[in-house]
Amino acid sequence: MRTLLLLSLLAALALAALCYESHESMESYEISPFINRRNANTFMSPQQRWRAKAQERIRERTKPAYEITREACDDFKLCERYAMVYGYNAAYNRYFRQRRGTK
Numbered sequence: 001m002r003t004l005l006l007l008s009l010l011a012a013l014a015l016a017a018l019c020y021e022s023h024e025s026m027e028s029y030e031i032s033p034f035i036n037r038r039n040a041n042t043f044m045s046p047q048q049r050w051r052a053k054a055q056e057r058i059r060e061r062t063k064p065a066y067e068i069t070r071e072a073c074d075d076f077k078l079c080e081r082y083a084m085v086y087g088y089n090a091a092y093n094r095y096f097r098q099r100r101g102t103k
Contacts, residue, residue, distance in 0.1 A: 070083075070088045072096055073091050073095070079096070
């Protein structure tokens with residue numbers, strides 16, 4: 001009987017410790033988290049915007065092969081379904097690579 005009481009007390013303590021809701025998990029107490037239209041682009045200078053666009057263009061040109069195949073497969077529904085079962089490489093090979101002997 002004592003062990004049952006002890007186990008129920010430990011279970012209640014564990015429940016209280018795990019279900020405690022701290023203030024960190026609540027929503028932000030900010031007055032307004034949104035920025036108005038006039039101030040939307042003021043936090044980023046024109047030079048930083050230009051640099052970000054240039055870096056994005058470089059990334060688009062130098063994509064790895066697996067990312068290119070995955071994007072091609074994501075746009076085609078049958079390929080995407082096949083990829084969920086067999087993987088993107090096998091799906092790309094099945095739907096987009098030309099088979100040997102055919103032109």
